Amino acid sequence: MKIFSTEHKMLAVILFCSLAASLFAACTLPAGNTPATTSAATTSAATTSSESSVAETISTIEISIDYDEEDAEIISLNGDSASSDSDSVTIDGSVITIKSKGTYKISGTLNDGYIVVDAGDSDDVTLVFDGASITSSDYAALYCLNADNVYIILEDGTENLLANKGSFDSKDDNSVDGAIFAKTDITINGTGSLKVESEDHGIVGKDDVAIAGGTIEINAASDGIQANDSVVIQEAVIYIYCGKDGIQSDNEDDSSKGYVFISSGEITIEAGDDGITASSSLQIDGGIVDIVDSYEGLEGQNIVLNGGTITVSSSDDAINAVSASSSGEMFGDDGSTLVINGGEIYLMTGGDGVDSNGTFDMTGGYLVVMGPEIGANGSLDVNGSATITGGTVIMAGASGMATNFTSATQGAILLSVGNQSEGSEIKVTDSSGNVILSADSVSSYQTILVSSPDMTKGSSYTITAGNYEETITLEEYIYGSGMGSGGPGGGGGPGF
Numbered sequence: 001m002k003i004f005s006t007e008h009k010m011l012a013v014i015l016f017c018s019l020a021a022s023l024f025a026a027c028t029l030p031a032g033n034t035p036a037t038t039s040a041a042t043t044s045a046a047t048t049s050s051e052s053s054v055a056e057t058i059s060t061i062e063i064s065i066d067y068d069e070e071d072a073e074i075i076s077l078n079g080d081s082a083s084s085d086s087d088s089v090t091i092d093g094s095v096i097t098i099k100s101k102g103t104y105k106i107s108g109t110l111n112d113g114y115i116v117v118d119a120g121d122s123d124d125v126t127l128v129f130d131g132a133s134i135t136s137s138d139y140a141a142l143y144c145l146n147a148d149n150v151y152i153i154l155e156d157g158t159e160n161l162l163a164n165k166g167s168f169d170s171k172d173d174n175s176v177d178g179a180i181f182a183k184t185d186i187t188i189n190g191t192g193s194l195k196v197e198s199e200d201h202g203i204v205g206k207d208d209v210a211i212a213g214g215t216i217e218i219n220a221a222s223d224g225i226q227a228n229d230s231v232v233i234q235e236a237v238i239y240i241y242c243g244k245d246g247i248q249s250d251n252e253d254d255s256s257k258g259y260v261f262i263s264s265g266e267i268t269i270e271a272g273d274d275g276i277t278a279s280s281s282l283q284i285d286g287g288i289v290d291i292v293d294s295y296e297g298l299e300g301q302n303i304v305l306n307g308g309t310i311t312v313s314s315s316d317d318a319i320n321a322v323s324a325s326s327s328g329e330m331f332g333d334d335g336s337t338l339v340i341n342g343g344e345i346y347l348m349t350g351g352d353g354v355d356s357n358g359t360f361d362m363t364g365g366y367l368v369v370m371g372p373e374i375g376a377n378g379s380l381d382v383n384g385s386a387t388i389t390g391g392t393v394i395m396a397g398a399s400g401m402a403t404n405f406t407s408a409t410q411g412a413i414l415l416s417v418g419n420q421s422e423g424s425e426i427k428v429t430d431s432s433g434n435v436i437l438s439a440d441s442v443s444s445y446q447t448i449l450v451s452s453p454d455m456t457k458g459s460s461y462t463i464t465a466g467n468y469e470e471t472i473t474l475e476e477y478i479y480g481s482g483m484g485s486g487g488p489g490g491g492g493g494p495g496f
Contacts, residue, residue, distance in 0.1 A: 178204030411455025
């Protein structure tokens with residue numbers, strides 16, 4: 001008897017894009033200064049109240065699945081038809097319907113057809129993809145119509161395909177618009193690989209979508225992964241290439257839902273619109289998140305970054321904490337929150353780098369923002385308070401909307417440094433000549449904002465930015481207020 005367990009070791013590491021590589025190479029910390037990482041279990045008071053509710057909800061989602069191979073029903077795909085000896089499987093040409101709970105092992109090729117899961121309300125259905133290729137010209141390749149949970153296991157060493165290659169015709173009362181479309185909770189796990197291709201969305205879940213293993217590549221004309229209640233990711237390698245949002249969770253009826261949680265794994269997204277967006281909470285505790293192209297990188301009403309390595313390239317805001325109810329308000333605290341407790345975060349932006357329409361609290365981690373180069377945007381833009389009590393910050397951007405933190409327990413220096421070119425060095429040294437932080441810029445800039453726990457009140461620091469150099473004594477923690485719209489500037493230094 002063979003027991004297959006989906007609890008497994010992480011797969012091979014994704015190669016970073018050229019932007020990520022350049023940012024890593026350019027930003028260095030002196031020996032002994034490592035980015036702080038704080039887990040969700042040990043975060044300080046800066047943790048938002050939404051984080052605990054997200055964690056409680058996540059704990060109810062089952063993502064570890066075992067199956068007994070001897071008990072699995074076999075479904076064989078045979079080109080234009082399929083076969084199965086199971087009484088729970090009906091086959092009508094190239095349409096396969098699974099009608100009750102159980103485990104179904106699927107292999108072979110279906111040229112133009114699809115699988116429907118239409119089981120009981122309390123039934124759990126496990127689909128083991130063992131070298132299965134399913135293509136539909138006019139519908140979802142996998143349609144989870146009814147069940148309690150549908151679990152997809154990608155068999156070790158196998159390559160699988162679920163694809164829509166044409167339209168999405170109306171076959172019932174549901175607007176099916178994803179290559180995988182689920183009105184049930186759906187979980188993907190295992191150690192094999194899966195390609196999802198779609199002329200509309202890739203994976204659509206009307207409830208919870210959890211991905212806890214496997215190597216998954218999604219190519220979609222619209223959203224890569226779209227869920228109504230939640231998207232939870234751990235220990236999976238995911239590539240998303242899409243015309244709209246990479247990962248989207250949106251629930252207009254229940255404010256406790258519509259969240260995205262990433263605890264581990266490796267995710268690469270190239271999106272025509274936003275990289276990852278959530279109508280409620282977006283939380284990243286670990287792993288590698290590499291958004292190589294996007295309009296906005298990370299967006300949610302409450303964003304908590306506790307760890308991992310996050311790289312974003314965006315034409316507009318790289319990180320945007322915004323309430324859906326704010327209706328595009330530019331000024332005033334809309335109640336949204338952004339909290340950075342740890343991790344390594346590298347942002348290359350054409351709009352605002354870190355933008356919160358509410359508050360921003362940073363307690364740890366390593367944050368680098370390069371951009372914007374021009375325009376009425378800033379590396380930091382906060383409508384409410386912006387507080388730093390830990391972590392290292394290096395920002396280089398345009399001067400038009402440059403702003404500083406509003407409160408700090410460590411040095412935070414904002415300077416206008418003239419016109420500096422891409423590739424020029426940004427460096428802070430103490431009075432003894434020790435380098436506190438440094439980076440080579442990957443964009444042109446006119447202002448810098450730097451902060452470190454090693455920058456203390458009453459001490460002097462020399463800031464170098466390209467051909468600009470100035471020595472500053474921190475009479476207060478905040479030096480330079482800027483001209484941004486994100487609230488009042490701090491004392492101790494000039495605005496500009």
